[in-house]
Amino acid sequence: MKTFELIVPCFNEQESLPVFYEKVNSVLDSLDGYESSFIFVDDGSSDKTLEVIKNLALTDEKVKYISFSRNFGKESAMLAGLSFSTAELVGIIDADLQHNPDLIPEMLSSLESDEYDIAAARRIDRGGEAKVKSAFSKLFYKIVNRMSDVKIADGAQDFRIMTRKVVDSILSMREYNRFSKGIFSWVGFNTKWFEHENSERVAGKSKWSFWKLTTYAIDGIINFSTVPLKISFLFGGFVSFAGLVYALYIIIRTIVKGPDVPGYASLFSALLIIGGLILLSLGIIGEYLARIYTEVKNRPDFLVDETNIVKK
Ligand code: UDP
Ligand code: MG
Numbered sequence: 001m002k003t004f005e006l007i008v009p010c011f012n013e014q015e016s017l018p019v020f021y022e023k024v025n026s027v028l029d030s031l032d033g034y035e036s037s038f039i040f041v042d043d044g045s046s047d048k049t050l051e052v053i054k055n056l057a058l059t060d061e062k063v064k065y066i067s068f069s070r071n072f073g074k075e076s077a078m079l080a081g082l083s084f085s086t087a088e089l090v091g092i093i094d095a096d097l098q099h100n101p102d103l104i105p106e107m108l109s110s111l112e113s114d115e116y117d118i119a120a121a122r123r124i125d126r127g128g129e130a131k132v133k134s135a136f137s138k139l140f141y142k143i144v145n146r147m148s149d150v151k152i153a154d155g156a157q158d159f160r161i162m163t164r165k166v167v168d169s170i171l172s173m174r175e176y177n178r179f180s181k182g183i184f185s186w187v188g189f190n191t192k193w194f195e196h197e198n199s200e201r202v203a204g205k206s207k208w209s210f211w212k213l214t215t216y217a218i219d220g221i222i223n224f225s226t227v228p229l230k231i232s233f234l235f236g237g238f239v240s241f242a243g244l245v246y247a248l249y250i251i252i253r254t255i256v257k258g259p260d261v262p263g264y265a266s267l268f269s270a271l272l273i274i275g276g277l278i279l280l281s282l283g284i285i286g287e288y289l290a291r292i293y294t295e296v297k298n299r300p301d302f303l304v305d306e307t308n309i310v311k312k
Helices: 016-030 049-059 074-084 101-110 131-147 164-171 180-186 210-223 227-257 264-297
Strands: 002-010 034-042 063-068 089-092 118-123 156-163 191-196 304-307
Touching: 002 016, 002 074, 016 034, 016 049, 016 101, 034 049, 034 074, 049 063, 063 074, 074 089, 074 164, 089 101, 089 164, 101 118, 101 156, 101 191, 131 210, 156 164, 156 180, 180 210, 210 264, 227 264
Parallel strands: 002 034, 002 089, 034 063, 118 191
Antiparallel strands: 063 304, 089 156, 118 156
């Protein structure tokens, strides 16, 4: 009998949770040879999410929960679930049934042999998603994979099941600025991919605004790559070199043809371009500096308000 825990990050999911529980519980009940349980992580919801979870816990001893003191974000919720987990196999799934729970039995059986340590889902279509959004996320994967040391599969999701050794490896990465998609890929191990189609949320609405997704994408690039720093270095070098060549040209022209007064336009545009590049480079350096700042402060990733898990 293997133990299996399923982490469910929940932020204002009072409508989705009853449907989610009913569906996923029947999948877990149908599993053969696994002793399974839920770890619901209430990420500081402002609705009745925690109440719903506690009611489930009253009737079902498989239901474990952790409740945060405020909203810390899905990254922290996943980390909390992982650090409270003790099972041999640990899964992560969204509470809105966008991740198809019917894949769970297959994912688990793929981990039975020693061949794979991770079973992860990847969506093959982006149905039910705005065109602009999917265009931007495609662009994001292109940029990340070009720039960083880690490779992230397009459409890779947080929906996954991992063996204990993968979970422990993830937990050994103590960085504060966590970008799970990068971390999951960085730790390595053999991954078996499961492709599935995108489905609509069962209830409630997505917590990701366009702005949140944009900053998430910047996090993804900055946290796993120092290439942007090199870009500003190269840019600066190139601009200075071009300026030098241009200066040389002007000197020679002045010697040959005599002085030439007009040229405010070109001067002014050069000033603007170079000024812009300097600001851009400073901004990039600033992003890294900010990361170092939050990293050095070494604050906890989340604060637990209540839980029914007795920590090992
Ligand atoms: N979530 C969370 N904390 C947050 C935002 C989201 O725990 O600050 C949870 C949410 O309850 C859901 C999962 O993360 O279970 C995915 O969120 P969502 O469905 O809003 O994202 P999307 O599917 O649109 O990417
Ligand atoms: Mg969702």
